[in-house]
Amino acid sequence: MEKNTPSENWPLWEVFIRTRQGLDHKHAGSLHAADAQMAMENARDVYTRRNEGISIWVVESIHIHASAPDEAGSFFDPANDKVYRYPTFYNLPDELKNI
Amino acid sequence: MLPAEKIFEDKIAREVRIEPKDWMPEDYRKLLIRQMSQHAHSEIVGMLPEGNWITRAPSLRRKATLIAKVQDEAGHGLYLYSATETLGITREETIDQLHSGKAKYSSIFNYPTLTWADIGAIGWLVDGAAIMNQVPLCRASFGPYARAMVRICKEESFHQRQGFEILLTLSRGSEAQKHMCQDAINRWWWPSVMMFGPPDDASPNNQKSMQWKIKRFSNDELRQKFIDVCADQVRVLDMKLPDDKMKWNEETQHYEFGEINWTEFWSVVNGNGPCNKERLDARKKAHADGTWVREAAAAYADKKNHSSHIQ
Secondary structure, eight states: OOOOOGSOOOEEEEEEEOOOOSSEEEEEEEOOSSHHHHHHHHHHHHHHHTSSSEEEEEGGGGGOOOOOOOGHHHHHHGGOOOOGGGGGOOOOHHHHHHO | OOHHHHHHHHHHHHHBOOOOOOOOOOOHHHHHHHHHHHHHHHHHHHHHHHTGGGGGGHHHHHHHHHHHHHHHHHHHHHHHHHHHHHTOHHHHHHHHHHHSSSSSOOGGGGOOOOOOOHHIIIIIHHHHHHHHHHHTTTOOHHHHHHHHHHHHHHHHHHHHHHHHHHHHHHHHHHHHHHHHHHHHHHHHHHHHHHTSSGGGGGGGHHHHHHHHHHHHSSSHHHHHHHHHHHHOOOOOOHHHOSSSEEEEEEETTTTEOOOOHHHHHHHIIIISSSTTTHHHHHHHHHHTTTTHHHHHHHHHHHHHHHHHHHH
């Protein structure tokens, strides 16, 4: 078996697909490709063989920065004690309509 | 127990999916890499026995279908390789493990496709067994695996239906076609039954895998389910499953079945099936023959990057 040279290892790309007009692009999966054009064409062949998409985004995985799961507790903590951000926090009489 | 381990076990207990960056026990990671890469390799090697018949499919309709099916298998392999990579193993390592024989693929693909009816039998029985296995994996505890399985299961259903349609057509044809149909069923039945893996008491990974909710049903449970379904379906074909001992048990509400030849199973797993060498050689050759394409694409990407920086 020949050894892979570094340049032979194509970078990883993340694929995002818009399934219908009016919807967000949603993460579909990932693939390896030498460049953006190849990533786009491979994404079409792999993730939209049955009309699952009308638009594709591809982005090299190294460009994605993710929040750390270990720190999720403290990171999302600021939202935990702010019940007043929800409409149900406010006590209003039942006879009040259309609000 | 470490706090991280407690969090992990708690998530498993509460049916919360584990994601790649979450802490997980090394054994969980290893078990997943083993199972998922083996699954990916099976999709890729699985293209070979069917690819054998693309040029000889009996009609344009059958040919287009078979191409689409084989293309799906390539896609399924890719979904699974990508999901496996999230566990920290590179694509190259995974593929090297297949080529070196360290990683296995489903033994079923070490049997030859001798007649066109085999393509029907593979669709009905082999894909049928695969679906039986895969549907519960859509709820596997590892997120990327479960998501890949959802996509695969959606696509797999046509594979089984087209296979049954091939057999149905043959079963309503001439005497020779009927014979061909029964012959394919005879050859593919027992290897398909073995696809669920060794019996529960001889499968060390089974228990771990169920405990961590990767698998939801044991090998034997899934096998019984498959046999029950097929025993009914085969009547539509007016064919027989090659098992004299098969009979309905009113008490258990399941079909009883004959002895499985585990000696054959282990022999094929250990490399002595009819096509083990041929399949692995074909994979290695395809990989080696594709080297220049991978290199050329990488060189072209480098060149474009370089020139865009100068401009």
